[in-house]
Every structure is written in structure tokens, then in C-alpha cells.
Amino acid sequence: MEALDIISYFLLLGLLLVSVKVVTTSNVIHAAISLVFTLAITAATFLLLSAEFVALVIVLVYIGAVIVLFLFGIMITRAPLGQNAELDNDKNKSLALVVSLSIFVIFSYVMFNTFDSQIIVTTGTSTELLGEILLSRFVFPFEVVSFVLLAALIGGITLARQDNALVDENQI
Amino acid sequence: MVNSNLITFLAEGKVTYTDGGAFAEYTWLIVVLPFIAALLITFFGKYLPLKGAEIALATIGFIFAFSSYLLYLNVTEGVASEFFINVGSIGSFDLEFGWVVDGLSIMMYFVVGTVASLVFIYATNYMQGEVRYTFFFTSLTLFAGSMLVLVSSPTLLQLLIGWELVGVCSYLLIGHYWEKKENSSAAMKAFITNKIADVGLMIGIIVLALSTGTMRISEILYQSTHDYESLKSVAYLAGVLLFIGAMGKSAQFPLHVWLPDAMAGPTPVSALMHAATMVTAGVYLLARMFPFYEGMASEALDVVLLFGVITLFAAGMIAIVQDDLKKVLAYSTVSQLGYMVAAIGSGAYTAALFHLWTHAFFKALLFLGAGSVIHAVHTNSMKEMGGLKKEMPRTYTTFILGTIALTGLPPLAGFFSKDEILASLNHGGYNTYFAIAVAGAFITAFYMTRAVVLTFFGEYRGNGHPHESDSMMTTPLIVLAGFAVTAGWVNIPGIYTGFTDWVTTRKNPIVEYHPESFDYFALTSGLLAGLAGIGLAYYVYQILGRPEDGDEKIKVEPIWNLLENKYYLDDFYFKYIINPTKSTLANTVDRFNTNILDKAVNLFGVAAIFLGNIVYNKFDQGGIDKALNISSSSTDALGARVKLLQTGKAQQYIMYFLSGVIVISLLILLVL
Amino acid sequence: MSAQPFLIAAAGLFSIGIYGILVRRNVVMVLLSIELILNAVNINFVVFNAMLGDALLQGQIFTIFIITIAAAEVGIGLAIVLMLFRNRKTANIDEFDLLKW
Numbered sequence: 001m002e003a004l005d006i007i008s009y010f011l012l013l014g015l016l017l018v019s020v021k022v023v024t025t026s027n028v029i030h031a032a033i034s035l036v037f038t039l040a041i042t043a044a045t046f047l048l049l050s051a052e053f054v055a056l057v058i059v060l061v062y063i064g065a066v067i068v069l070f071l072f073g074i075m076i077t078r079a080p081l082g083q084n085a086e087l088d089n090d091k092n093k094s095l096a097l098v099v100s101l102s103i104f105v106i107f108s109y110v111m112f113n114t115f116d117s118q119i120i121v122t123t124g125t126s127t128e129l130l131g132e133i134l135l136s137r138f139v140f141p142f143e144v145v146s147f148v149l150l151a152a153l154i155g156g157i158t159l160a161r162q163d164n165a166l167v168d169e170n171q172i
Numbered sequence: 173m174v175n176s177n178l179i180t181f182l183a184e185g186k187v188t189y190t191d192g193g194a195f196a197e198y199t200w201l202i203v204v205l206p207f208i209a210a211l212l213i214t215f216f217g218k219y220l221p222l223k224g225a226e227i228a229l230a231t232i233g234f235i236f237a238f239s240s241y242l243l244y245l246n247v248t249e250g251v252a253s254e255f256f257i258n259v260g261s262i263g264s265f266d267l268e269f270g271w272v273v274d275g276l277s278i279m280m281y282f283v284v285g286t287v288a289s290l291v292f293i294y295a296t297n298y299m300q301g302e303v304r305y306t307f308f309f310t311s312l313t314l315f316a317g318s319m320l321v322l323v324s325s326p327t328l329l330q331l332l333i334g335w336e337l338v339g340v341c342s343y344l345l346i347g348h349y350w351e352k353k354e355n356s357s358a359a360m361k362a363f364i365t366n367k368i369a370d371v372g373l374m375i376g377i378i379v380l381a382l383s384t385g386t387m388r389i390s391e392i393l394y395q396s397t398h399d400y401e402s403l404k405s406v407a408y409l410a411g412v413l414l415f416i417g418a419m420g421k422s423a424q425f426p427l428h429v430w431l432p433d434a435m436a437g438p439t440p441v442s443a444l445m446h447a448a449t450m451v452t453a454g455v456y457l458l459a460r461m462f463p464f465y466e467g468m469a470s471e472a473l474d475v476v477l478l479f480g481v482i483t484l485f486a487a488g489m490i491a492i493v494q495d496d497l498k499k500v501l502a503y504s505t506v507s508q509l510g511y512m513v514a515a516i517g518s519g520a521y522t523a524a525l526f527h528l529w530t531h532a533f534f535k536a537l538l539f540l541g542a543g544s545v546i547h548a549v550h551t552n553s554m555k556e557m558g559g560l561k562k563e564m565p566r567t568y569t570t571f572i573l574g575t576i577a578l579t580g581l582p583p584l585a586g587f588f589s590k591d592e593i594l595a596s597l598n599h600g601g602y603n604t605y606f607a608i609a610v611a612g613a614f615i616t617a618f619y620m621t622r623a624v625v626l627t628f629f630g631e632y633r634g635n636g637h638p639h640e641s642d643s644m645m646t647t648p649l650i651v652l653a654g655f656a657v658t659a660g661w662v663n664i665p666g667i668y669t670g671f672t673d674w675v676t677t678r679k680n681p682i683v684e685y686h687p688e689s690f691d692y693f694a695l696t697s698g699l700l701a702g703l704a705g706i707g708l709a710y711y712v713y714q715i716l717g718r719p720e721d722g723d724e725k726i727k728v729e730p731i732w733n734l735l736e737n738k739y740y741l742d743d744f745y746f747k748y749i750i751n752p753t754k755s756t757l758a759n760t761v762d763r764f765n766t767n768i769l770d771k772a773v774n775l776f777g778v779a780a781i782f783l784g785n786i787v788y789n790k791f792d793q794g795g796i797d798k799a800l801n802i803s804s805s806s807t808d809a810l811g812a813r814v815k816l817l818q819t820g821k822a823q824q825y826i827m828y829f830l831s832g833v834i835v836i837s838l839l840i841l842l843v844l
Numbered sequence: 845m846s847a848q849p850f851l852i853a854a855a856g857l858f859s860i861g862i863y864g865i866l867v868r869r870n871v872v873m874v875l876l877s878i879e880l881i882l883n884a885v886n887i888n889f890v891v892f893n894a895m896l897g898d899a900l901l902q903g904q905i906f907t908i909f910i911i912t913i914a915a916a917e918v919g920i921g922l923a924i925v926l927m928l929f930r931n932r933k934t935a936n937i938d939e940f941d942l943l944k945w
Binding site for chain 3: 002019020032065072086101116118145
Binding site for chain 2: 092095096102109
């Protein structure tokens with residue numbers, strides 16, 4: 001039992017707790033805030049695994065941008081803020097619990113059996129190496145992904161634009 | 173990429189030549205550029221200040237400059253090379269495209285480049301304010317590209333592609349004003365007539381390709397000059413079939429009917445396609461295949477000669493009675509093409525190409541001059557012209573120069589080329605044909621003088637206010653007039669015969685007659701015929717009567733009727749080919765259909781019903797139907813229950829999917 | 845450090861995400877749960893990367909790509925939700941049943 005192990009147990013426990021909060025809370029804003037915490041803890045975990053660049057990306061992209069996007073989505077779709085009993089589909093609850101628990105059991109079983117004695121050796125910083133690899137060996141996928149992002153940007157604008165030609169008044 | 177066969181082929185000749193260097197290698201540029209330009213004009217033309225004309229002008233200017241340099245290279249040192257790009261193969265046939273750079277094709281590049289650039293400049297003004305201005309330039313540029321595909325082709329396949337593309341562009345351009353029924357049917361007529369001839373060409377190409385095992389023209393020519401037996405056996409057939417193709421494009425009797433009607437298109441089109449370039453494609457084909465005709469299919473040349481001579485005389489006669497200025501020129505073109513084809517038929521390769529060369533310039537000049545006149549008086553009919561000498565001095569002067577060149581008075585271009593054709597006919601001992609050709613020269617002089625007198629002399633008979641055209645239109649006229657005067661000087665027997673060397677870089681296999689000095693008998697008779705024609709026409713229309721009287725003094729009813737109805741050829745086609753196909757044949761087919769096919773079908777039907785009844789009652793109702801009913805009703809019942817799963821709710825679907833995943837994972841984990 | 849707790853926590857996160865997808869009625873909440881699943885995958889990638897000591901850091905690079913794609917996915921997803929909301933005046937997923945028989 002090292003100190004790192006203990007820290008990791010606490011982090012992972014916290015991760016699971018807040019992520020449960022994401023899917024169980026009956027307040028939409030709380031759900032989004034819980035997601036922020038989930039992501040923050042994930043970033044901390046990544047720091048522990050000496051993947052500090054990925055941790056930073058998580059903080060910047062997810063917590064900085066995506067969550068804001070979600071909050072906008074919540075507001076624009078006029079989801080009822082505050083407590084809302086209607087948020088969950090109660091008919092599905094028991095079945096969903098069974099399904100997700102069995103998936104968890106299967107996954108854990110596999111992980112237990114396969115990676116029983118695997119040890120992680122942290123190696124310190126890796127950002128410099130990551131940058132080099134990303135812009136040399138993986139530069140083509142990198143550019144492709146940036147193109148995908150651009151396409152998504154344009155697609156998002158096109159879809160969300162208040163265009164009279166796209167919105168048929170009779171359908172509303 | 174360079175074909176070694178051509179090199180051996182050429183190395184047998186005495187001519188010195190080079191491979192043309194980098195310029196020859198990049199000749200594909202002038203073939204490909206027009207197509208790119210056409211695309212650009214289509215997409216961006218409308219937004220440009222000159223509505224796309226500038227792209228067309230830049231392209232054609234480049235082609236002109238490039239071909240001029242190639243011509244310079246060819247004149248100074250002789251160029252011969254060809255390039256192939258293999259794009260695949262079908263069976264044993266390689267699909268190859270490429271480009272030829274030799275004397276013949278360079279001459280054609282230059283003719284296309286020169287005439288097209290002048291016509292384009294002319295058209296920017298002539299077509300001003302007309303409908304579909306941008307589209308007009310698209311098709312015109314496309315046409316230039318197609319023509320270059322045709323003349324640059326080293327394989328018969330590419331030649332056929334260029335041939336058809338040219339036909340399509342011609343269809344588009346003739347039918348430019350398609351809102352009027354007669355224009356669109358003229359375009360249709362041109363296309364269909366050409367298509368009929370193309371069938372001949374296509375079969376000819378197939379015959380040649382199958383018997384030689386290659387599509388490469390140089391290969392075929394090599395074989396035909398080296399006694400290959402397999403080619404020899406089909407040579408006559410292939411020669412005639414290729415000539416049928418040439419008859420369509422080069423408007424030879426009796427397939428010439430489309431060319432006069434094609435005058436429905438805008439005048440620049442007539443000048444570019446129906447005088448200088450497209451209609452010469454047939455002559456070009458015959459010239460390109462000339463070693464083949466010489467080496468193996470000399471009997472086919474007799475056919476070529478016969479049709480050429482018929483055409484030059486018959487078309488010239490019709491030109492006399494036409495009232496439409498452009499139609500006079502159209503029939504004149506048919507007649508001059510007859511001269512070229514006759515020259516090829518008599519074995520005078522250079523003479524034919526020389527006439528093609530000079531004719532391209534002066535006939536384009538005449539057409540553009542006619543366009544200038546028509547632009548001024550807004551009619552095609554010579555009855556409503558007259559007296560334009562005063563109003564349109566520049567058009568008049570250049571038109572006169574073109575007329576003299578066409579008539580064949582020295583020292584203008586037509587004199588030398590026509591004289592060479594007459595000389596080679598005389599040399600070949602074709603006395604009858606020679607006499608007809610001289611008569612043709614007389615007729616040419618007569619109808620051109622008639623046209624000039626009726627258009628420019630006397631009093632103005634129309635209602636408009638004719639005026640000289642814009643300088644954008646007259647400048648090309650002046651340049652072309654310069655060519656009309658000087659183009660013949662490149663091939664004066666006994667003085668300078670450079671043209672012969674230009675076009676005969678593939679010299680060795682071509683055994684042709686080429687006069688070393690003037691044939692004075694032919695020269696005198698041709699010249700006298702021309703002068704007599706001019707004199708007679710001037711006497712009849714200007715001195716005996718007034719230009720206002722038109723044809724009154726000379727009209728001989730029966731002949732006039734025959735000519736005005738174009739030897740009833742169109743009626744013949746309608747009566748015996750088109751209508752029978754449309755009505756009689758259709759009726760026959762219909763009758764065959766009702767009486768024989770339908771009866772047979774009915775019989776089968778009755779038998780089938782009889783048999784069917786038995787089968788239906790015994791097997792179907794009893795066994796098969798019952799089984800089907802049971803299976804369908806059970807499917808129905810099952811469906812009614814299963815469809816409840818289709819709730820349309822995405823979450824439930826995900827649930828089903830995940831349950832499946834779990835079951836499969838458990839199976840894998842526990843069982844395997 | 846042992847790798848196992850990380851992997852099991854990631855599996856837990858994944859299952860929780862699935863539960864969210866199955867239970868939530870609001871489309872935005874469903875998207876939120878999808879982020880949880882993606883995050884679980886990210887954790888797995890980074891853990892495997894550290895565990896295998898990959899010289900090319902492919903696990904981390906893939907994580908970055910996944911984050912990028914996830915951002916694009918959220919953008920498009922929310923745009924679609926917006927369109928749905930405009931047309932149907934609701935963002936409840938169980939009211940979209942056009943696929944029903």
C-alpha cells in the first residue's frame with residue numbers, strides 16, 4: 001500500500017459517486033455540475049497516470065467548453081430547472097438497473113481475470129514527447145480530425161439556424 | 173511514350189525531321205485547355221465583365237500562339253512525333269489516347285488556331301446582346317477542343333471520339349436559336365445525317381482494328397505500306413467505309429444536305445465550322461489515311477474521286493440559284509470540298525491539303541463578310557440587299573478579295589490551290605473529270621460574281637439603314653483578307669514549294685503526283701473558265717439587266733426548278749427514306765404484330781388457360797393454397813405480437829441491444 | 845500502483861453512463877450520459893498506455909482524438925436537439941416515436 005494507491009482509491013471512489021449523481025439527480029443543473037466534477041476527477045486521475053496533457057485537454061475542452069454547451073442546451077430546450085420528478089422514465093428504471101449492473105459485472109470479471117497483477121509505473125512528464133509524436137507520426141489523423149471538427153461546426157450552424165425554409169410551420 | 177514504330181516508319185523516308193522537343197511533348201496542352209476553359213466559362217462566365225468571352229479568347233489566343241510556334245518549328249526543321257498514354261485495355265486492344273505532332277496535324281492546329289481566334293474576336297461583337305451569349309462561347313470553345321482532339325489523334329478510337337464530339341458541338345451551335353422550329357430541325361438534320369455517315373466510319377474502324385490488331389493509325393499505315401495480307405483482304409471495304417464517314421462530315425453528295433441547312437446557326441459558327449474546320453475533318457481523315465489508300469485501297473480512291481467530282485459540280489450548280497447569301501456560300505463550300513476530295517481521289521495528297529489550307533482562310537473571310545452584311549441589313553436574302561458598296565467599304569473590299577481568291581485569279585490563294593488540283597487531274601489522265609472540274613471553276617466564278625453583284629452593286633432594295641460594322645468585326649476580315657491573298661504563296665510550282673514539305677513529313681509511303689512546274693494547259697483552262705464565269709455573270713446581272721432584276725434574264729425554268737429544289741434530293745429522302753420508315757414500315761410492323769405475333773400469343777394464351785384451369789382446381793386450391801394460407805395467417809398472428817416490440821422509443825431499442833450484448837458476452841465467458 | 849482499480853472504476857463509469865442513457869427522458873441528459881461513457885473509454889486508454897509503457901503514447905493520442913470527436917458530437921447533437929425542440933416543442937426522448945409500427 002503506497003501513498004499513490006491510497007490517493008487513487010479515493011479519487012476513483014469519488015469518480016463513481018459523482019457520476020452516479022449525474023444520472024440519478026432530478027435536477028438538470030445538478031447533473032451538469034456533477035459531470036463537471038466527474039471530469040475534474042478524471043483529469044486528476046490522468047495527472048496521477050502522468051498524462052498531464054490529456055488532463056489539461058479534459059479541463060479545457062470538456063469543463064471549459066462542452067459543459068457550457070450543455071448548459072446552453074438545457075436552457076434553450078427549456079428543461080425545467082430545479083427539482084423535477086418527470087426527468088426519469090420510471091418504467092425503465094428496474095430493467096435499466098439490471099442491464100447496467102450486468103454489464104458492470106461482466107466487465108469487472110474480465111478486467112479481474114485479465115489484468116490481475118498489472119502494475120503501473122509512472123514515468124513523469126510526457127507532454128513534450130506527445131507533442132512530437134502528434135505532429136509527426138500522427139499528423140495526418142490529426143488534420144483529418146480537425147477537418148471533422150470543422151464539418152461539425154458547419155453542420156451545427158446549418159442545423160441550428162433559424163431558417164424558415166427548414167421549419168415547416170404546419171408541423172409544429 | 174514515343175512510338176518506336178513511327179520512328180522506323182519515318183526513318184525509311186528521306187525527309188529530315190526532329191521530334192519537336194518539349195513543345196511537341198506539351199502539345200496536349202492545347203487539346204486539354206479548351207475543355208477546362210469551357211468548364212470555367214460554364215461556371216464563372218456569367219460573372220465576368222465580358223461574360224465568359226475573355227476566357228475563350230485567352231484560350232484560343234494561347235492555341236494560336238502555340239500552333240504558330242509549332243508551324244515555325246515545322247517549317248524550319250520538320251517535326252514528327254507521336255505520344256501515347258495507355259489507359260487500359262479491352263482484350264488484346266489497348267485503349268490509348270495521345271497526340272500527334274507532324275506536318276499534317278500542325279497544319280490543322282494552325283488553321284484551327286488562326287481561324288478560330290479571328291472568329292472568336294468577331295463573335296464577341298457579332299453576338300453582342302444575343303441570347304445565351306455565354307453558352308455560345310462555351311460551345312465554341314468546346315468545339316475548338318473537340319476539333320483539336322480529332323486532328324491530334326494518333327489512334328482511330330480517339331479520332332472517332334473527336335469526330336463525335338465535333339458533331340455534338342455542331343448540333344449545339346447550329347441550334348443556337350432553337351426557339352425557332354426550323355433551326356432546331358436543321359440542327360437535328362445535321363446531327364442525324366452525320367450520324368448515318370458515322371456508322372460507316374465506325375464499321376470501317378472496327379474492320380481496320382480487327383484486321384490489323386491495333387488502333388494506332390501509324391501502325392495501320394505501316395502495315396498497309398508493307399503488304400500485310402490480313403489488311404489487304406479488307407482494304408477496299410475499309411477504304412469505302414471510311415470514305416462514307418468522310419462524306420458525312422465533309423458534306424459530299426448525296427450526304428451534303430445538312431450543310432446548307434446548317435446555315436441556320438449564327439454566322440461565326442458557319443465561318444468556323446462549316447467553312448474552315450469541321451467540314452474539313454473528312455478531308456483530314458482521308459489525308460491521314462492516305463498511305464493506306466495509296467498502298468492498298470487504290471480502288472477505293474476511284475470511288476472517292478467519283479463522288480468528289482459529282483459534288484463539286486452539283487453543289488456549284490445549286491449555288492447559282494440561291495437567294496440566301498449564306499446558302500450560296502454553303503453550297504460553294506460543298507463544291508470546294510468536292511474539289512479537295514476529288515484531289516485525294518486522284519492521288520494528289522498535297523493538292524487536297526493545299527486547297528484545304530487556302531479555302532479555310534478565304535471561305536472564313538467570305539462567311540464573316542456575309543455575316544457583317546447580314547448584321548447590317550438584318551436579312552439573309554440577297555433580294556433585299558444591293559448597293560452596299562458605298563455603305564460598307566471595308567466589308568466590300570475584303571469580300572471582293574475573298575471572291576477573287578475563291579474564283580482563282582492570280583496571284584491570290586485560290587488560284588494556286590485550284591490550279592494544282594486541276595493539274596493533278598490532268599496529269600492522272602482523268603479527262604472527263606478534268607473537264608467537269610474546269611466547268612466547276614466556271615460555275616464558281618459565276619455564282620460568286622452573281623452574289624457580289626446582287627449584294628454590293630446597284631441600289632439598296634431593303635428597308636433598313638445599312639452601316640459599316642464595328643472594327644471588332646472588320647479587323648478579322650482584314651486579317652483574313654491578308655491570308656486570302658498570301659496563303660497560296662507557300663506552294664508555287666517551280667518557285668517555292670515549302671507547303672509540300674510541311675505536310676508530307678510522313679513522306680516516304682506517299683506516292684503522289686506533285687507538279688514541279690506549272691501545268692500550263694490546266695492553268696490556262698482554269699483561268700479562262702474563271703474569267704468567263706466572272707464576265708458572264710457580270711454581263712447578265714449588271715449590264716444586260718440591273719441587279720434589281722435578279723435572275724430574270726437568265727432564268728431557264730426547268731433547270732431552275734431542278735436546282736431550286738436541290739435535285740429533289742430532300743424530297744427523295746422524305747418520300748423514300750424518312751416517310752416509308754415512319755409510316756409504311758411502321759404499318760408493316762403493326763400488321764405483322766397483329767396478324768402473326770398476336771395470334772401466336774393468343775394461341776398460347778388459350779392453351780395456357782386450359783392447362784391453368786386444370787392445375788388451379790386440382791393442385792392449387794387443394795394443396796398449395798391451403799399451405800400458403802396457414803403459413804400466412806401464422807405469420808400474421810406472430811407479426812401482430814412481435815410488432816408490439818416496435819415501440820419507436822430509442823431507449824427501449826438500446827435496452828434490447830444491450831441485453832443481446834450481455835447474453836452474447838455471457839455465452840462467450842461461460843460456455844467457451 | 846495497481847492497474848485494476850482504474851479499470852474497474854472505468855467499467856463502473858461505463859455502466860453508469862448506460863444506466864443514464866436508458867433512464868433519462870430529457871435528450872440533453874442522454875447526451876450527458878454519453879459523455880460519461882466516452883470518459884470511461886478515455887480512462888481505459890490512458891491506463892493501458894501507462895500500463896504498457898508505450899513509447900509512441902498511442903493511448904494518450906487516441907484520448908485526444910476521442911475528446912475532439914466528442915466535442916464535435918456534442919455540437920451536432922445539441923444542434924439536432926434544438927431542431928427537434930423547435931419542431932416538436934419538447935425535448936423528451938420518449939415522445940419521439942416516429943419509428944413506431
